[in-house]
Amino acid sequence: MGYRSRSGKTPVKSVGLFNGWAVAALLLVIVIIAGGAVIWSQTHDSRGVALTLAPAPATVGNIYVGGEVNNPGWYPLFSGDGINGVIQAAGGVKEGADISRVELTVGGAAAENTPQKIDINRAEAWLLQALPGVGEVKAQAIVAYREQNGLFHDIAELKRVPGFGEGIFNDIKDLITVN
Numbered sequence: 001m002g003y004r005s006r007s008g009k010t011p012v013k014s015v016g017l018f019n020g021w022a023v024a025a026l027l028l029v030i031v032i033i034a035g036g037a038v039i040w041s042q043t044h045d046s047r048g049v050a051l052t053l054a055p056a057p058a059t060v061g062n063i064y065v066g067g068e069v070n071n072p073g074w075y076p077l078f079s080g081d082g083i084n085g086v087i088q089a090a091g092g093v094k095e096g097a098d099i100s101r102v103e104l105t106v107g108g109a110a111a112e113n114t115p116q117k118i119d120i121n122r123a124e125a126w127l128l129q130a131l132p133g134v135g136e137v138k139a140q141a142i143v144a145y146r147e148q149n150g151l152f153h154d155i156a157e158l159k160r161v162p163g164f165g166e167g168i169f170n171d172i173k174d175l176i177t178v179n
Contacts (some may be wrong), residue, residue: 025124063089066179068097073116077106117177120158121151129177133168152178 057078063086066072070091077086088106093099118127120142128139138161145161152158153174160171 005047010175036132061106064103066103066105068101072103072119072179083105117175118179120155120176121146121178133171138163138168154178 028057042098057080059076060079061077062074063077064072064074065086069087070093072090075086075089083104087093087102093102118131120128125139125143128134129136134142141161141163142158146152147151155173155178156169157174158164158176
């Protein structure tokens with residue numbers, strides 16, 4: 001028989017809110033949440049990615065690269081540049097050319113503001129048309145003269161090309177060269 005209280009009723013066994021299994025389950029949930037938080041914080045850095053760019057090399061001036069290169073003209077000269085890098089910037093040495101015929105001239109402030117001249121010995125007709133007073137016909141005449149008579153030795157020889165007189169020559173003499 002069971003135990004009866006003074007009131008005559010059988011006491012109900014009280015179940016505690018935190019019995020052994022409940023405590024174990026609660027601890028397991030806490031461990032899972034804490035572990036997930038630790039893993040998430042290690043894989044998701046909230047700082048982002050920081051990019052650092054190397055400083056641009058300092059320009060020390062300009063250098064003229066001419067002679068037996070593919071693209072003669074003025075190029076920026078950076079600290080640490082070597083001769084090979086400067087020649088490569090000018091398109092490299094022409095095929096079969098003599099490397100000793102490459103010109104390198106370091107320029108100052110005056111040279112930096114000097115426009116690049118068109119070499120009438122190498123320029124194609126479309127480039128010659130950029131000269132003032134030289135249209136398609138005169139540009140083709142320069143190319144034809146060059147093919148028939150060989151390279152120009154002096155810019156004044158341009159006056160021998162049909163259609164070129166003293167006036168047009170004077171307009172373009174500061175814009176052309178022969179290399």
